Amino acid sequence: MLGGRPVLPGGRQAQLAKLVEEASTVDRALASVAEDSFRDAQKDLTVEQQAKLVLLRRELQGQVREAVRRRLGQHNAKPGEHETGTKPHR
Secondary structure: OOOOOOOOOOOOHHHHHHHHHHHHHHHHHHHHHHHHHHHHHHHHHOOOHHHHHHHHHHHHHHHHHHHHHHHHHHOOOOOOOOOOOOOOOO
């Protein structure tokens, strides 16, 4: 909003709101898959291994996020551009 008014014209605001809701739904589904994967992995681990997994979980999640970010960045970047889509500094 800008000065109390929507920045996007007409139906665009509603379209954007729908996309945001869909993205949130996908995020929740992905989080659920990750949680289920950790639970399944724990079933086959010893108690000591489960404890290590719990301690390393955040780090592992961060590594997965970083790998996905790099993968998406590489996929979307044009040749000769950084992942952020900016030209490299010379």
